[in-house]
Amino acid sequence: MSTWLFLRGWAREARHWGDFPAQFRAAMPDAEIVEVDPPGGGRFYAQRSLLTVESMVEHAREWLRARSTPEPYHLLGLSLGGMVSLDWASRHSGEVAACVVLNTSLSPFSAFYERIRPRSYATLLRILLERDPRARETAIYRLTSSGEPKPDLIAAWTRYAIEQPMSRANALRQLVAAARYRAPPEPPAAPVLVLASAGDRLVDPGCSRSLAKAWKLPITVHPTAGHDLALDDGAWVAAEVRRWLRPS
Numbered sequence: 001m002s003t004w005l006f007l008r009g010w011a012r013e014a015r016h017w018g019d020f021p022a023q024f025r026a027a028m029p030d031a032e033i034v035e036v037d038p039p040g041g042g043r044f045y046a047q048r049s050l051l052t053v054e055s056m057v058e059h060a061r062e063w064l065r066a067r068s069t070p071e072p073y074h075l076l077g078l079s080l081g082g083m084v085s086l087d088w089a090s091r092h093s094g095e096v097a098a099c100v101v102l103n104t105s106l107s108p109f110s111a112f113y114e115r116i117r118p119r120s121y122a123t124l125l126r127i128l129l130e131r132d133p134r135a136r137e138t139a140i141y142r143l144t145s146s147g148e149p150k151p152d153l154i155a156a157w158t159r160y161a162i163e164q165p166m167s168r169a170n171a172l173r174q175l176v177a178a179a180r181y182r183a184p185p186e187p188p189a190a191p192v193l194v195l196a197s198a199g200d201r202l203v204d205p206g207c208s209r210s211l212a213k214a215w216k217l218p219i220t221v222h223p224t225a226g227h228d229l230a231l232d233d234g235a236w237v238a239a240e241v242r243r244w245l246r247p248s
Contacts, residue, residue: 009079013042040170
C-alpha cells in the first residue's frame with residue numbers, strides 16, 4: 001500500500017478532483033489516496049489562505065500528523081498544488097517517496113507572462129469579481145478545460161462554491177503565494193515526473209518543459225488537454241504515472 005497525497009490548484013478544493021481518484025485507483029490498486037485541502041479552501045474554507053507555499057506545506061504536514069497518515073508520501077499536485085509538492089519534496093525529503101506535478105510553473109525557470117498567460121488576465125479578473133457562483137464556475141471551467149462545459153459538473157462545482165466558498169481575499173492570497181514562490185536551484189532527492197497539457201490556456205506548457213530541462217526530469221505532454229489535466233483526461237494521467245513507476 002502506498003500513500004498518495006493529491007493537491008489541487010488555485011481556488012479549488014478536494015472535491016474538484018471529481019472522477020480522477022477512482023481512475024487513479026484503477027491504474028494503481030495499491031494506492032491509498034488522501035485529498036489535501038489548502039487553508040482557505042474546502043474543509044478549511046473558514047481559514048485565511050496562507051501567503052507562502054512553504055506555509056501551505058507546513059499546514060498540510062500538521063494536518064497529516066494529526067490524522068496519523070503514514071509516511072513516506074507520494075505527492076501528486078496540479079498547478080499551485082505542484083508548487084506545494086515540489087517544495088515539500090525539496091525541504092522534507094525524508095517524507096517523500098515520489099512526486100508528480102501537472103501543469104505547474106516555477107520561478108526562476110519561467111517568466112511571469114508564461115506562468116499566467118496574458119490573455120488570461122481579463123478572465124481571471126472576471127472570475128475574482130463575479131458574484132454569481134454558477135457564472136464563476138463556468139468561467140473557471142472554460143479557462144481550465146479544453147472541453148465544453150458539462151451542466152452536471154458545473155452544477156456540482158456551483159454547489160461546492162456555495163457550501164464551502166473561497167473568499168475573494170483568499171483567492172488573491174493564493175495568487176500572491178504562487179507568484180512569490182521561488183524554487184531551489186537543485187531538484188528534490190525524490191524522483192519527479194512532469195506532466196503537461198499542450199492545450200493549456202492558463203499556463204504556458206513551456207513552463208513544464210523549462211522545469212524538466214532545468215532539473216533533468218522526465219516529461220510527457222498531453223496533446224489536447226487543458227490546464228486541468230486530471231479533469232480532461234484523468235485516465236491518461238493515471239496510466240502515465242503507472243508507466244513511470246512500473247516500467248515494463
